[in-house]
Amino acid sequence: MRLPRWCKGLFCALLALLAGCGFQLRGSYTLPYESIYLAMPNYSVIGASLKRLIRASGTQVAESAKDAQATLLPGAEFRDRVVFTVSGTGRINELRLRFLYNYRVVDAQGRDLVPPAKIELIRDLTYDDSNVLAKQQEEALLWRDMENDVVQQLMRRLAAVKPVAPPPAE
Numbered sequence: 384m385r386l387p388r389w390c391k392g393l394f395c396a397l398l399a400l401l402a403g404c405g406f407q408l409r410g411s412y413t414l415p416y417e418s419i420y421l422a423m424p425n426y427s428v429i430g431a432s433l434k435r436l437i438r439a440s441g442t443q444v445a446e447s448a449k450d451a452q453a454t455l456l457p458g459a460e461f462r463d464r465v466v467f468t469v470s471g472t473g474r475i476n477e478l479r480l481r482f483l484y485n486y487r488v489v490d491a492q493g494r495d496l497v498p499p500a501k502i503e504l505i506r507d508l509t510y511d512d513s514n515v516l517a518k519q520q521e522e523a524l525l526w527r528d529m530e531n532d533v534v535q536q537l538m539r540r541l542a543a544v545k546p547v548a549p550p551p552a553e
Contacts, residue, residue, distance in 0.1 A: 412436070412542040418443040419541070420451035429457075429484070432534040440538075453496055455541070458485030462526070467507060478508045480522065482529040486537065488544060496544050502536050504529045 419442055423430030433455075434444050445451035460483070467477040482504045488497035506525045510518055 412440045412538050414440050414442040414541055415544060416442055416452040418445045418451045418453075420445040420448045420454045422448065422454055422456050427457075428530050429460075429534055429537075432531065433537060436534065436538050437541075440542075449491070452491060453544075454489050454491075455537075456487050456489060458487070458499065458501075460484050464522075474512060475510045478510050478522070480506045480508060480525055480529070482526070482533065484533050488541065497540065500540070502533050504532055 414437065419437060421430055421433060421437075421444060423433075425431075437444050448454045461481070463479075463481040463483075465479045465481065466475050467479040468475075470476050484502045485499065486497075486501075487495060487499045490496050506529060508518070508522055508525060
């Protein structure tokens with residue numbers, strides 16, 4: 384089956400339009416540090432994922448803060464589950480999941496590279512009493528998705544940080 388000439392032209396025009404819009408796949412991140420220390424416990428899901436992505440970017444994950452150019456200091460992590468809407472009979476219709484992650488990044492001298500900042504994620508979840516197990520699994524999946532989103536946002540923010548030049552010697 385042969386395509387008409389106008390179909391080929393339309394296809395070429397669509398390809399040119401897609402290439403011209405600047406679309407590109409998200410590649411690996413390049414961090415502006417040679418080494419970074421993550422002040423997170425070993426059992427942290429966010430810490431483990433972040434270490435894996437940092438190593439993949441070519442930056443060394445230091446074993447101590449004194450060996451690193453920068454240190455990521457996590458703050459408090461809040462997970463909140465709130466009833467969002469209720470039906471006329473008093474049954475839960477929707478839940479709102481809120482994940483708040485505080486952090487800051489300091490250099491080897493303790494100066495802020497990133498002042499205390501936060502990442503806040505919100506997901507809404509419909510709820511049904513007749514499918515409790517399925518809704519619990521969906522909620523767990525949303526929490527995992529939010530953890531992955533926090534890791535991706537942290538990597539983007541770390542890659543965007545400009546390292547502080549040392550003060551000139553007098």
